[in-house]
Structure formats: structure tokens, C-alpha cells
Amino acid sequence: MSERRKIERITISVPKELLKNIDDVINKKGYASRSDVIRTALRGFLVEEAWKEGGEEEVIGVLTFIYDHETKGVNESLTHTQHHFRGTIISGMHIHLDKENCLEVLVVKGNPEKIKELTEKINTIKGVKYSDLTRAMDEKIA
Numbered sequence: 001m002s003e004r005r006k007i008e009r010i011t012i013s014v015p016k017e018l019l020k021n022i023d024d025v026i027n028k029k030g031y032a033s034r035s036d037v038i039r040t041a042l043r044g045f046l047v048e049e050a051w052k053e054g055g056e057e058e059v060i061g062v063l064t065f066i067y068d069h070e071t072k073g074v075n076e077s078l079t080h081t082q083h084h085f086r087g088t089i090i091s092g093m094h095i096h097l098d099k100e101n102c103l104e105v106l107v108v109k110g111n112p113e114k115i116k117e118l119t120e121k122i123n124t125i126k127g128v129k130y131s132d133l134t135r136a137m138d139e140k141i142a
């Protein structure tokens, strides 16, 4: 077993009602145990902390957006923006959804502020109809 997979046992105190609600989720969703749920929640907390304003850590995420490729200048603007942020964008995928809509998925990595800046830039390009940023992290997810 590697160093990072070593398990420590901790004791935590929680209000009865909260524990009941957690047990309800465990039963409903089929989690293996309370520990399993708490580990998942803790990882979510770490991701949230890493993405908080002023975060210095490198994070990873997925930016998904839909745009109308027939909007004048949208392709040029998207290409220009993505070249500008080439240090942040690891990979991308483009799907032609229908006659006018395109779906693009960008895997992004770097400083959280830089990723938010890229997200804002894409959101404000004329022709972009929808976007969503999935926040994650590639380190510390022990």
C-alpha cells in the first residue's frame, strides 16, 4: 500500500439529525459506508477551498459551452481567446450539435483566477449561449 493510501481513523461529533440525514442519503444512493460519504464530502471541501478567491494552488476543470457558429465573428473570437489562454487549456473537443449550434469542451488547468478569467472571456463572446465550469483538482485527491 502506498504512503498516500494509508488510512487514519478519526472520531467526529455530529448532531443526531445531521447523521440521520446522511444515513438517509447512504441508503438512498447506495454508498458503501458513512466513511465513504465523509471522504467524498471532504474531497469536495478541498476542491472548493482550492478554487476560492486568491487561491494559489493549481486546479483542474472542464469548461463546457454552446455557441451559434453562424454568429458573425464568433469563431475568430473563440480561436483568438483560446490561443491567448493556450497555457491554461490542456485539451478540447468540438461537437457539431445541430445546424447552427456547436458544443465545445475544454479541459483547463492552472491558477483558479486565470481559469475564471478564461470562463468570463468565453461567456462574453457574442454567440455563446451557455457555459458551465466544472471545478476539480488533480492533486490532493487522496
Ligand code: NI
Pocket (backbone or CB within 6 Å): 069, 094, 095, 096, 097, 101, 102, 103
Ligand atoms: Ni461545430
